[in-house]
Structures are given as structure tokens and as C-alpha cells.
Amino acid sequence: xxxxxxxxxxxxxxxxxxxxxxxxxxxxxxxxxxxxxxxxxxxxxxxxxxxxxxxxxxxxxxxxxxxxxxxxxxxxxxxxxxxxxxxxxxxxxxxxxxxxxxxxxxxxxxxxxxxxxxxxxxxxxxxxxxxxxxxxxxxxxxxxxxxxxxxxxxxxxxxxxxxxxxxxxxxxxxxxxxxxxxxxxxxxxxxxxxxxxxxxxxxxxxxxxxxxxxxxxxxxxxxxxxxxxxxxxxxxxxxxxxxxxxxxxxxxxxxxxxxxxxxxxxxxxxxxxxxxxxxxxxxxxxxxxxxxxxxxxxxxxxxxxxxxxxxxxxxxxxxxxxxxxxxxxxxxxxxxxxxxxxxxxxxxxxxxxxxxxxxxxxxxxxxxxxxxxxxxxxxxxxxxxxxxxxxxxxxxxxxxxxxxxxxxxxxxxxxxxxxxxxxxxxxxxxxxxxxxx
Numbered sequence: 001x002x003x004x005x006x007x008x009x010x011x012x013x014x015x016x017x018x019x020x021x022x023x024x025x026x027x028x029x030x031x032x033x034x035x036x037x038x039x040x041x042x043x044x045x046x047x048x049x050x051x052x053x054x055x056x057x058x059x060x061x062x063x064x065x066x067x068x069x070x071x072x073x074x075x076x077x078x079x080x081x082x083x084x085x086x087x088x089x090x091x092x093x094x095x096x097x098x099x100x101x102x103x104x105x106x107x108x109x110x111x112x113x114x115x116x117x118x119x120x121x122x123x124x125x126x127x128x129x130x131x132x133x134x135x136x137x138x139x140x141x142x143x144x145x146x147x148x149x150x151x152x153x154x155x156x157x158x159x160x161x162x163x164x165x166x167x168x169x170x171x172x173x174x175x176x177x178x179x180x181x182x183x184x185x186x187x188x189x190x191x192x193x194x195x196x197x198x199x200x201x202x203x204x205x206x207x208x209x210x211x212x213x214x215x216x217x218x219x220x221x222x223x224x225x226x227x228x229x230x231x232x233x234x235x236x237x238x239x240x241x242x243x244x245x246x247x248x249x250x251x252x253x254x255x256x257x258x259x260x261x262x263x264x265x266x267x268x269x270x271x272x273x274x275x276x277x278x279x280x281x282x283x284x285x286x287x288x289x290x291x292x293x294x295x296x297x298x299x300x301x302x303x304x305x306x307x308x309x310x311x312x313x314x315x316x317x318x319x320x321x322x323x324x325x326x327x328x329x330x331x332x333x334x335x336x337x338x339x340x341x342x343x344x345x346x347x348x349x350x351x352x353x354x355x356x357x358x359x360x361x362x363x364x365x366x367x368x369x370x371x372x373x374x375x376x377x378x379x380x381x382x383x384x385x386x387x388x389x390x391x392x393x394x395x396x397x398x399x400x401x402x403x404x405x406x407x408x409x410x411x412x413x414x415x416x417x418x419x420x421x422x423x424x425x426x427x428x429x430x431x432x433x434x435x436x437x
Contacts, residue, residue, distance in 0.1 A: 027107035027317045033343040038419035041412065046427040053113075053423060056106050057124075058082040062152035064130060066144040076132045076145060080153040082162060083109035083125040086429040089160050090126030091116060091367060093167025093196075094174070097316075100129035107317070108167075111338050112367070115360040117422035119399045121371050126162050128153065134169045146174050150181040157182055159192030159377070165370050166196040168241065168316070172208075176201050192377035195370035204373035206388035207366075212246025213389065214365020215336045216254060217396045219310050222332055222357050225404060231255035234273075234308040236330070238262045239315030240289065243336045243363065245280065247312055252276045260298070260306040261289060263315070267303040268295035305329055313340035314363075325349050335359035350413055358415035360422060361403055368395050 035053050042050065064076040079102055082090040092112035095105070105127050113125025130149055134142060156162045166175055175194045179201065182193045191202035199205060206213075220230040233256045237244045240263040248258050257273030265288035268274065275294050282292040290297060298306075304324045311328060313320050314336030320328070325345035333349065333356045335341060341349070341356065349356055369392055376382045383391075407417040 026103060027339050028103040028110075030318070030339055030343055031107045031110045034415070034419060035423070037343070038416055038423055041410070041416065041420050042423060042427065046424065046431060049427045049430050050423075052084065052086075052430055053110070053426065056081050056083045056109060057085055058156070059102065059106065060153060060156060061102065062149065064145060064149045064152060066141060066148055068141055069138050076130050076149075078128070078130040078149045078152060079105045080128040080156055080162070080164075081105045081109040081126060082156065083127075084113040084426055084430075085124035086426055086433060087117060087124055088122040089124060089158070090156075090162035091121070091123035091370065092125055092127035092165065093366075094164045094170050094178075095127070095129040095167040096132050096134040096169030096174075097129065098131060098133045100131040104317070105129045108338055111360055113426060114419060114422035115364050116367060117425040118360050118403070118418050119364045119368055119395055120425070121367065123163075123367070123371070126164075127167075128164055129167075132169075142174075143177055146177040147181045150178040151185070154182055154185055157193055159190060159374070163192065163370075163374060164194050165366070166242070171242075172196055172198045172203060175203075192374050195373040196366075197373070202373070202377045204369055204376055204388060205383065205385035206392065207369045207373060208242065209246040209250065210369035210388075210392060211243045211336065211363050211366035212248075212250055213392060214368065214396050215243065215247045215312060215314070215334055215362055216250040217365070217393050218357055218362045218400055219251070219312075219332070219334045220254070221397055221400045221404075222334065222355065223310070226332065226355065228309065228331075232257065233310055234259045235310045235312065236260040236262075236303070236306045236308040237312045237314055237336075238303070238319060238340075239313065239337060240283070241314070243366075244312070244314040247314060247336060248274075248276045249280070251310075256310070259308055260303055262300065262303045263289055266290035267298045267300050268292050269298045269303070269306055270295050271307075310334060312336045315340070318342055320345050322348055325352075328352075328354065330354060333357065335362045338363065346413070346415065356414060357400075358418050361399055361414070361418045364399065365392055365396060368392050 060080045062078045064078045108127035109125050116123040175197045179194050183189045197203035235251045235258050260269040279292045305327045307329045310332045311330040317339035320341040322344045325348035403417045407414050
């Protein structure tokens with residue numbers, strides 16, 4: 001029996017879909033579209049290398065078999081993608097979610113490449129994931145899944161090679177298990193192989209709130225450029241996980257009013273401002289936003305039409321589509337999630353005069369404090385939380401100002417300006433390093 005012949009180009013087409021293959025792009029397609037849009041604006045002498053941005057350096061797919069508490073065996077599919085390593089070791093989170101796929105992880109890794117370059121961290125871009133519903137596993141099953149996955153991808157990991165961190169569905173406990181599993185194979189404790197660890201295991205103070213703090217810092221800077229103050233601003237946040245939770249608390253502490261929240265359990269609003277502390281306590285007790293005190297329930301799509309000054313998509317990619325962009329009632333979008341806005345929705349928002357601060361800048365607070373943690377692990381000297389927060393805010397403000405200045409100088413969208421800065425840095429590193437052999 002002869003097998004069908006598949007050319008290399010056909011194989012790449014199946015794995016690396018192009019932007020033109022869907023009306024509203026998936027995650028990898030969205031990333032490719034963003035690269036296409038920025039290409040004409042990059043330095044001409046670097047365009048010969050642009051294909052490196054369209055190709056992941058390395059994609060690893062692993063089978064993750066575990067023994068369930070019942071004694072039965074289950075298999076899960078895991079991924080680790082290193083998109084580009086020209087500027088340093090791979091850096092990017094690890095996602096546990098039932099819809100994780102290779103194209104999604106590829107896109108997340110690519111966005112990490114650009115993000116790390118935009119804030120000028122000495123990292124390349126990487127990302128990992130396991131297609132699993134973590135809430136359906138017991139703690140013991142989750143530990144076995146994590147340790148087996150870590151052992152399968154250990155060939156790629158190392159504090160100077162590839163450094164995972166938490167993402168959707170993972171937390172500091174998962175990072176501790178990965179660190180321990182990797183360390184067992186090395187014969188010594190290797191703190192710097194992951195970031196986002198518990199503080200007692202070499203983690204950094206301030207890491208848990210870092211992404212949300214970065215979102216609020218960027219929102220304050222952007223509102224200032226728009227001639228408005230953060231204090232008193234109305235904020236709607238989609239997603240109430242680690243990023244959305246921290247952002248809601250910090251917006252409220254800064255004097256802004258969080259007027260609407262949404263997660264997979266429901267959508268709530270209060271035009272006078274939600275009591276964020278009471279909402280957090282309610283969700284912690286019952287696992288849902290529904291029924292939160294001093295809040296009214298609203299329809300999931302009505303949430304996207306909530307009048308506000310700042311809208312923060314902080315859930316999964318592709319949530320802000322054309323239909324939602326057409327009715328969004330805000331003046332500023334600050335992307336707390338990775339890839340939440342489709343390219344078509346970008347165009348709609350821009351035509352409507354809504355300013356968008358892109359994910360590769362707005363949510364870079366997490367990886368910035370991960371960098372601080374990595375540095376602290378290498379030096380075995382740990383910073384105060386005040387030092388972590390002040391350095392985070394400084395780096396975020398500097399990156400924002402560079403992106404804003406380029407946006408104003410060349411009259412291009414903030415996303416395009418961020419990509420010009422990030423992609424130029426990546427391609428310059430690629431050009432200087434050259435090809436081996």
C-alpha cells in the first residue's frame with residue numbers, strides 16, 4: 001500500500017495556515033496578518049529576514065499519559081513552541097485549557113517574541129500548553145499531569161534555554177512542580193528554570209499582580225495622552241482571572257470605577273461602580289460572578305456595549321470581533337489578554353476613533369516581573385515588593401512612551417508602532433548573529 005506524497009510546502013500550509021483562509025482569523029492567522037501589516041514599515045535592509053518572523057523555530061508535540069485516581073489511564077496532548085530565540089532564551093507561559101491547539105500556542109509564542117522585544121527584555125518568544133480541563137482533575141492528577149508534561153518537554157527547558165511561566169489554567173503551584181521535576185533530572189535545585197513560582201521557592205514579590213499592574217500603568221499613561229485622568233474613569237473588564245482580578249483591584253485603588261465585569265460564570269454591572277472587594281469575596285465563596293452584591297446581572301453580549309472610558313479584554317484571544325467592535329462604547333481599549341482583537345475588529349475600532357493599546361505592550365507587566373524573578377534567582381538576591389513595582393512601572397512607562405512617540409511621528413496605529421519597534425529589534429538581532437552553519 002503506497003502512502004500519499006505530501007510536499008514540504010503542503011505540510012507547512014496545513015500546520016501554518018495563512019491569514020486569508022478565514023473571514024475572521026484564528027490566533028496564528030491573526031499574528032501573520034499583524035506581521036504583514038507592519039512589513040512595509042520595517043527598515044528595508046531587514047526585510048530579507050522577515051520570513052523568520054513567520055516561522056516558529058521549533059514545535060514540540062508530546063503525548064502526556066497519566067494514571068487517574070480511579071486507576072484508569074488518560075492521555076493528553078501537550079505542546080511547547082519556541083518561536084524565535086535571536087534575542088535570548090525562550091520565555092513564555094504554560095496554558096492548561098480544553099481548547100489548546102498547536103496554532104494557538106504558535107501564535108502565543110510569536111506574540112511573546114514581539115512583546116519581549118517591545119519592552120526590551122533579553123528573551124526570545126516561547127509558549128506551552130496542554131489540552132486539558134484542569135478543573136476536571138484532582139490535585140493529585142494535576143500534579144501527575146504537570147510532572148509528566150515537564151519530563152516530556154525537559155529536552156527544551158533550562159534557565160538559559162527556555163523558561164516557562166504561568167498562563168491560563170496554571171499557577172505558582174504548577175510552576176513549583178515543573179521546577180522540582182526539572183531539578184530532579186539535573187541533580188540539583190534549578191530555581192531559574194521557571195518563573196511565577198511561590199516566593200518560598202525563589203519566586204518574586206509582586207509577580208502575581210504584575211500583568212494587571214502593567215495594564216493599569218499603561219491605561220494611566222494612555223489616558224494622559226488622550227487628555228483625561230484615570231481617577232474617575234469608568235472601566236469594563238472582560239475576564240476575571242489573574243489578570244482581570246488584579247486589574248480590577250488596582251483600577252479601583254487608583255480611583256477609577258469598575259462598572260462591568262465578565263467571566264465564564266456571568267456578566268455583572270453597576271453604573272456607579274462595582275464594589276470590587278465584595279465581588280471578589282462573593283466569587284471566592286461561590287465560584288461565580290452571578291449574584292454578586294451591589295451588582296445587576298446583564299446579558300453576555302450586552303456587556304460588550306457597556307458605556308465606559310476604558311475597556312480591558314483580559315480573557316482569551318479573538319474575543320473582540322467585528323460585531324463587538326461595532327458596538328463597543330469606550331474611548332480606549334487596553335489589551336490585557338494575548339491577541340484578544342481580530343485584525344478586522346482593529347480596523348473597525350480605528351475607524352470609530354477608539355484608541356487601542358496592543359497586548360504586546362499593555363500586558364507585558366507579567367513577563368517583565370518574570371524577568372526580575374529570573375535575575376533574582378541567578379543572583380540569589382531578592383528585591384522588596386516596592387522595588388519590583390517601581391521598576392515594573394518604569395519599564396512599562398518607558399516602553400509606552402517609545403511606542404506612542406513612534407505612533408505620533410509616523411501617524412500609525414499604536415499596534416503597528418509596537419510591532420515596528422519589536423520586529424525591528426528581533427530582525428536586527430537575527431541579522432547581527434547571522435546563520436549557523
